[in-house]
Amino acid sequence: MKKTMFPYFFVLIPLLGIMACVFDSDNEGVSTLLDHEGLPSNYKVEVLTISDIEPSSAISHLDEYPYSGGLRAVLGTSFDLNHDLFLDIAFKDEDFFSGYSSDDSARGQLEFYLNKDFYSSKELTYKDSLPMKEELTLSYSWVLNTGSGKEFVDSIGTIYDTTWYRNINSWEEDVFDTVYSLKIVNFDSLVIFRVPEALVKAMQKVESACRLQLKISAKESGRLYRLKGSLSGQPPVLRLKGSNGTLTSVSPFRMAVKSSFINEGDYSKVLHSGGLRESLVIELPKEKIMSALSDFYGDEFPYVEGDSIDVRQLVVLAEIKIPLVEDQSKNTLNKPIQMAVRSNIDSLGENILKKEVYKINSDLVKEQGHPNMVFNGSDTLSLQITYGMRDFINRASRQDDFRFVIHLGFPVLRPNDPLYSDYINEDGDSIRFNFSHFDYVHYDLAPSLEQPMTLKLWLATKRGEEK
Amino acid sequence: MRSLLFILGCLFTVSSYASSIMGLDALGAEDVSGASAAIAGSGYAGHAKASDEGVSMVNPARLAYNRNVSFSANLSYQMVSASVKNGSLGSQSISIPSFYLAFPMGQFGAFSLGLWQHYSSNYRAELNDSLNSQQATLEYQGSLSEFTPSYAIKLPFWHRLSVGGTAHFVMGNNKRMLTLGPDNSGVSESDSWATNNSDVTDVVNGSWSILNHSAYYTVSAQYRGKMASLFFSYTTAYTLVNDMEYQLQVSQLDTLAPTKMSRQIDVPMTFASGVSYRLAKRHFVMLDFMWKPWKKAIPNMAQSWDLRSETLVESEFLISAGYQRDGSTIFYDSYMSRMAYRAGAWYKNGYIKDVSEIGGSIGLGFPLGKRGTTIDVALQGGVRSSKSETHLDETFIGVKIGLMGLGSWGKNER
Numbered sequence: 001m002k003k004t005m006f007p008y009f010f011v012l013i014p015l016l017g018i019m020a021c022v023f024d025s026d027n028e029g030v031s032t033l034l035d036h037e038g039l040p041s042n043y044k045v046e047v048l049t050i051s052d053i054e055p056s057s058a059i060s061h062l063d064e065y066p067y068s069g070g071l072r073a074v075l076g077t078s079f080d081l082n083h084d085l086f087l088d089i090a091f092k093d094e095d096f097f098s099g100y101s102s103d104d105s106a107r108g109q110l111e112f113y114l115n116k117d118f119y120s121s122k123e124l125t126y127k128d129s130l131p132m133k134e135e136l137t138l139s140y141s142w143v144l145n146t147g148s149g150k151e152f153v154d155s156i157g158t159i160y161d162t163t164w165y166r167n168i169n170s171w172e173e174d175v176f177d178t179v180y181s182l183k184i185v186n187f188d189s190l191v192i193f194r195v196p197e198a199l200v201k202a203m204q205k206v207e208s209a210c211r212l213q214l215k216i217s218a219k220e221s222g223r224l225y226r227l228k229g230s231l232s233g234q235p236p237v238l239r240l241k242g243s244n245g246t247l248t249s250v251s252p253f254r255m256a257v258k259s260s261f262i263n264e265g266d267y268s269k270v271l272h273s274g275g276l277r278e279s280l281v282i283e284l285p286k287e288k289i290m291s292a293l294s295d296f297y298g299d300e301f302p303y304v305e306g307d308s309i310d311v312r313q314l315v316v317l318a319e320i321k322i323p324l325v326e327d328q329s330k331n332t333l334n335k336p337i338q339m340a341v342r343s344n345i346d347s348l349g350e351n352i353l354k355k356e357v358y359k360i361n362s363d364l365v366k367e368q369g370h371p372n373m374v375f376n377g378s379d380t381l382s383l384q385i386t387y388g389m390r391d392f393i394n395r396a397s398r399q400d401d402f403r404f405v406i407h408l409g410f411p412v413l414r415p416n417d418p419l420y421s422d423y424i425n426e427d428g429d430s431i432r433f434n435f436s437h438f439d440y441v442h443y444d445l446a447p448s449l450e451q452p453m454t455l456k457l458w459l460a461t462k463r464g465e466e467k
Numbered sequence: 468m469r470s471l472l473f474i475l476g477c478l479f480t481v482s483s484y485a486s487s488i489m490g491l492d493a494l495g496a497e498d499v500s501g502a503s504a505a506i507a508g509s510g511y512a513g514h515a516k517a518s519d520e521g522v523s524m525v526n527p528a529r530l531a532y533n534r535n536v537s538f539s540a541n542l543s544y545q546m547v548s549a550s551v552k553n554g555s556l557g558s559q560s561i562s563i564p565s566f567y568l569a570f571p572m573g574q575f576g577a578f579s580l581g582l583w584q585h586y587s588s589n590y591r592a593e594l595n596d597s598l599n600s601q602q603a604t605l606e607y608q609g610s611l612s613e614f615t616p617s618y619a620i621k622l623p624f625w626h627r628l629s630v631g632g633t634a635h636f637v638m639g640n641n642k643r644m645l646t647l648g649p650d651n652s653g654v655s656e657s658d659s660w661a662t663n664n665s666d667v668t669d670v671v672n673g674s675w676s677i678l679n680h681s682a683y684y685t686v687s688a689q690y691r692g693k694m695a696s697l698f699f700s701y702t703t704a705y706t707l708v709n710d711m712e713y714q715l716q717v718s719q720l721d722t723l724a725p726t727k728m729s730r731q732i733d734v735p736m737t738f739a740s741g742v743s744y745r746l747a748k749r750h751f752v753m754l755d756f757m758w759k760p761w762k763k764a765i766p767n768m769a770q771s772w773d774l775r776s777e778t779l780v781e782s783e784f785l786i787s788a789g790y791q792r793d794g795s796t797i798f799y800d801s802y803m804s805r806m807a808y809r810a811g812a813w814y815k816n817g818y819i820k821d822v823s824e825i826g827g828s829i830g831l832g833f834p835l836g837k838r839g840t841t842i843d844v845a846l847q848g849g850v851r852s853s854k855s856e857t858h859l860d861e862t863f864i865g866v867k868i869g870l871m872g873l874g875s876w877g878k879n880e881r
Contacts, residue, residue: 023546028554030594038773041601042650045662309726314715317661361660394723458661464773
């Protein structure tokens with residue numbers, strides 16, 4: 001070491017170190033400062049329980065608009081719902097059609113792959129889920145457009161999915177029923193639906209290229225068939241065969257499913273599946289919540305001073321407990337199902353629906369399972385509505401009743417596992433928390449929502465100590 | 468020079484926050500006299516010393532006697548230790564409180580531009596005592612800065628007298644964050660799961676401006692004699708506006724909608740004066756005085772918890788006395804002879820009621836090269852004491868380092 005560096009290393013740096021320590025703080029010092037300045041050193045958690053809340057309204061809505069069946073398609077019925085399948089097929093095969101048009105023995109069939117992931121899942125105790133052999137009545141209807149050349153086929157591809165969904169939503173084509181004997185050898189085998197003769201005859205009029213929009217219904221099936229979609233890697237195939245061995249095969253380039261009620265009725269508090277666009281909107285009366293807060297804090301609620309934004313306290317966690325009456329509800333997979341929650345909150349001046357987080361009460365879960373599930377044998381559904389309640393109290397003077405939205409999620413394989421997610425155990429095995437396919441159920445919340453609910457708030461307040 | 472850089476490097480490695488713990492919810496700590504390291508070296512005295520290059524925020528008229536285009540930047544390192552009954556409480560801070568550019572224009576006067584951090588409230592403290600369920604992080608980040616164009620000119624008929632003025636355009640932000648852990652002692656054990664590990668942060672964000680005006684102003688007159696120089700300056704009163712957004716948050720993306728609030732701070736006029744007397748060749752004694760009669764208490768930032776609603780004020784004054792021995796301008800003299808030496812002391816009655824400050828400083832000016840570029844270093848130390856229980860007494864040590872670069876652009880005055 002150079003002589004000139006000696007004093008820096010052995011004098012200056014230690015000196016600076018000592019000075020840094022002298023001018024540093026410890027816990028006691030900071031605690032004294034906070035107390036001296038009138039600031040707390042933690043926030044005191046306060047719990048407010050508001051009992052006997054009757055919802056001011058609760059209404060479910062099922063969006064019957066078509067949705068993509070590209071990955072997973074369903075066909076058939078599930079309790080009070082019917083699920084129709086739509087295929088959009090466009091192709092050009094001039095050579096084939098020249099022979100097919102004059103062939104009296106022309107035939108056609110649709111080949112589907114079953115959703116093997118679902119049917120052969122080891123987690124599923126859904127024995128005999130599909131009959132190996134049954135009579136199945138299928139209803140076909142279609143729109144067939146003919147054209148010629150590659151340009152015609154390409155032009156079909158430029159039609160947006162949203163446009164197609166809009167068109168098939170108002171589908172009013174003639175229906176052709178056909179009774180078909182269905183045979184399923186195993187879940188690897190193809191399910192083959194014969195194409196009705198009227199469609200074969202219509203296809204025989206094609207000269208060069210066509211677009212076939214096909215709707216298939218199985219309203220009388222009494223069950224749901226889970227099939228692979230056009231984007232799954234194992235898409236359905238339409239095969240047209242002539243008597244002289246001519247054959248053409250084509251797959252739909254897109255598919256859609258339309259789920260709708262079989263019969264008219266009061267389904268205003270019924271949920272069916274996480275795979276559908278449906279939800280149940282519940283409103284809790286503002287007056288009841290504000291009055292309870294007012295009694296608790298002794299302050300005015302809602303807060304109307306200044307810009308009326310209330311930042312006097314923060315909801316750290318909020319939980320609503322709904323008594324469950326499940327005797328009118330039915331499922332198929334015999335698994336508990338998560339109930340997902342979204343709340344209406346303000347985001348930079350706009351109301352949005354925000355998905356609620358779920359904080360796990362490990363002790364409770366080990367004892368009773370996750371409280372946010374239905375079909376779990378529990379008499380209470382506990383849902384966390386922290387974001388929503390936080391925002392509601394924050395802007396109470398500008399809002400009406402508190403509103404949150406629930407919908408069904410995935411079936412749960414390990415309802416008593418506090419990890420609440422997939423993981424790899426000590427043996428290196430993958431442990432799945434959720435079953436990765438939705439159940440299709442009939443869950444009627446009407447009797448449950450007639451029971452009074454309980455709202456519990458964990459609060460942090462900025463109010464000072466009472467003196 | 469290498470030694471100096473080395474010391475500077477060491478200082479930077481110990482960086483944190485805070486130049487004072489007092490008045491953090493009011494205006495924070497005032498960096499007086501334009502935060503110049505040279506002035507700080509002589510105990511904040513020397514604004515009347517017209518032979519020095521550079522810019523004085525207290526006395527803009529002095530600018531008229533600048534001979535060279537100059538640039539100066541100042542760096543401040545402060546360590547503060549507050550007096551508490553139990554434990555220790557201190558902090559350190561590094562900031563760049565000011566920089567200036569000055570352009571002498573001969574008979575057309577002189578012009579300067581500057582940026583001065585007039586008040587700052589930077590502080591951070593952490594408390595993590597899991598045994599007593601105490602978990603808190605308190606953080607202040609505030610800077611009330613001023614953009615300061617100045618102009619000064621010597622009277623055409625009497626060059627010994629100059630007049631000047633500065634417009635102070637106020638800008639900057641302030642912020643207070645208090646992050647707290649939960650205290651579950653008041654809830655049943657079966658309910659404590661809900662708030663475990665759930666921190667809550669109280670956040671105030673504000674910005675500074677002046678009510679109904681874009682700036683406030685300082686005007687001054689400087690007399691430069693052969694032996695003595697003196698100045699008088701007057702700064703207009705103004706009302707500071709601090710528009711704030713106040714909220715509670717769980718994280719930056721999970722917040723309450725903020726409530727908007729505003730506070731107004733009536734800053735009184737300032738009168739300042741100073742004299743510089745030449746004892747012998749290159750030896751000067753300086754005496755400065757500043758008075759600011761605060762009257763209206765300052766509303767504190769976003770009151771809640773048990774915070775005091777306002778900070779009481781009193782007449783602020785600063786009396787400072789200093790000595791300076793200028794360095795030789797002859798390049799062939801020894802380096803020690805070319806260095807400037809400064810010492811000073813001050814007594815300050817701060818704007819916070821019952822708080823006074825007494826301090827002393829020593830300073831050195833290190834010449835760099837032939838043109839007169841210097842590095843000024845000031846070491847300061849002192850105590851801030853409060854007569855009431857409202858504030859904690861403080862001991863402070865500070866280092867200010869300033870770089871004054873000189874150039875010969877344009878036409879020098881002859």
